[in-house]
Amino acid sequence: MAGAPSVRYPVRRSPFLAKALGLVWLAGFLALAWAWPVPSWRWGLGAAVLLLAGSAALRFWLGTAEGEFRWDGGAWHAPGKVPLSDAPVVRFDGDRWLLVQVRVAGPGAGPASQWLWLEAAADPPAWPALRRALFAGAVPEPASEGIVHE
Numbered sequence: 538m539a540g541a542p543s544v545r546y547p548v549r550r551s552p553f554l555a556k557a558l559g560l561v562w563l564a565g566f567l568a569l570a571w572a573w574p575v576p577s578w579r580w581g582l583g584a585a586v587l588l589l590a591g592s593a594a595l596r597f598w599l600g601t602a603e604g605e606f607r608w609d610g611g612a613w614h615a616p617g618k619v620p621l622s623d624a625p626v627v628r629f630d631g632d633r634w635l636l637v638q639v640r641v642a643g644p645g646a647g648p649a650s651q652w653l654w655l656e657a658a659a660d661p662p663a664w665p666a667l668r669r670a671l672f673a674g675a676v677p678e679p680a681s682e683g684i685v686h687e
Contacts, residue, residue: 544666545607547659548616550598553634554654558594565590601654606637608670615641615651625653627671633657637671 565587572580604616613621619641629636635655657664 542666542670543608543610544663544670545605546655546663546667547604548601548606548653548655549603549659550601551634551654551656553656554601555598558598562587562591562594597652600652602651606639606653606655606667608667613639615639616653625671635668635671 569580569583569587572583602616605614606616607614613625615621621639622642623640625637625639627635628638633656635653637653637655639651639653641649641651655667
């Protein structure tokens with residue numbers, strides 16, 4: 538959105554997110570442990586799914602980006618100062634937490650998704666400005682290459 542104020546926001550791996558994912562996994566583990574006296578093929582399948590879910594949650598958490606997320610008034614930049622190919626998409630809004638998916642220009646193969654877990658506690662004074670920029674529909678300006686204006 539033209540005219541949206543520029544904002545810089547720190548991004549880091551969240552201990553809160555790690556605990557939340559761990560508690561969900563622990564609930565699954567306890568449910569599986571409760572069913573232990575009656576092992577069957579279903580129990581084995583549940584154990585396999587639990588292990589896969591735990592490894593997926595860990596991989597997701599380790600894959601969340603770290604650095605600085607910013608809107609400079611004309612374009613969004615992901616951590617690592619990479620311009621985004623599309624506008625960021627808020628996938629979860631918990632008021633004090635946001636899960637944002639961004640698409641960064643990948644080398645050769647096109648854009649790749651990157652996940653940002655943003656917390657108000659990381660920079661409370663900048664939090665309202667970040668939310669305004671994200672929800673105001675601030676989009677990157679289109680690249681001029683290959684665009685014909687008539």
